[in-house]
Amino acid sequence: MLKSPKFLWLIILILLVALGFLTNKFILAGNTIPSKDDRTAILVTSDERIMILGEMRGFLEAVQGIVEATAEGDLKTVAELATETGAQKPDMSASLMGKLPIEFKSLGFATHDLFTELGKTAKGGDPVAVQKALGDLMLNCTACHAGNKFVVEGSPEAMGDN
Numbered sequence: 152m153l154k155s156p157k158f159l160w161l162i163i164l165i166l167l168v169a170l171g172f173l174t175n176k177f178i179l180a181g182n183t184i185p186s187k188d189d190r191t192a193i194l195v196t197s198d199e200r201i202m203i204l205g206e207m208r209g210f211l212e213a214v215q216g217i218v219e220a221t222a223e224g225d226l227k228t229v230a231e232l233a234t235e236t237g238a239q240k241p242d243m244s245a246s247l248m249g250k251l252p253i254e255f256k257s258l259g260f261a262t263h264d265l266f267t268e269l270g271k272t273a274k275g276g277d278p279v280a281v282q283k284a285l286g287d288l289m290l291n292c293t294a295c296h297a298g299n300k301f302v303v304e305g306s307p308e309a310m311g312d313n
């Protein structure tokens with residue numbers, strides 16, 4: 152039996168510190184190392200990298216389609232492409248979610264939301280508003296690329312040569 156309330160407080164304190172540590176490790180910090188080009192290198196498995204880069208190429212294809220359709224005055228296609236891309240949430244495992252730093256996740260989710268918003272803007276029928284919204288959306292692409300890269304766990308790059 153635990154007789155002293157002080158002892159209980161100590162256990163609570165230890166649990167809180169452990170909780171803080173785990174929150175930081177699995178929700179906030181992600182699994183990262185520094186990189187030579189001053190970006191954050193996020194360590195993922197080869198399959199996870201392939202999955203996310205596939206999503207990235209989907210983003211680029213959507214942007215290409217949106218720019219072309221806007222130039223052709225076809226905002227119906229823009230609305231479809233943007234809404235579709237906004238709704239395509241990547242199939243992320245809990246393990247991958249834990250490896251991505253919180254800023255990365257919020258920027259990624261926000262990008263999907265901006266595509267959904269772009270779809271609504273396109274339905275408004277103003278091509279200049281679409282171009283402006285796309286330019287703003289692409290700040291998410293450039294901001295995230297400026298600060299992050301992927302490195303495969305266990306590869307020579309993961310030992311620091313990246």
Ligand code: HEC
Pocket residue numbers: 204205207208210211214255256258259262288289291292293295296299300301302
């Ligand atoms: C939350 C972060 C993030 C956002 C937002 C983001 N990307 Fe990326 N993207 C990355 C990372 C990280 C890489 C890998 C870079 C590396 O390893 O050097 C990447 C790679 C890519 C690649 C290369 C794919 C390949 O096969 O090598 C393309 C194309 C790309 N992104 C397009 C986009 C476009 C277009 C957008 C915006 C609509 C976008 N990305 C938004 C993080 C992001």
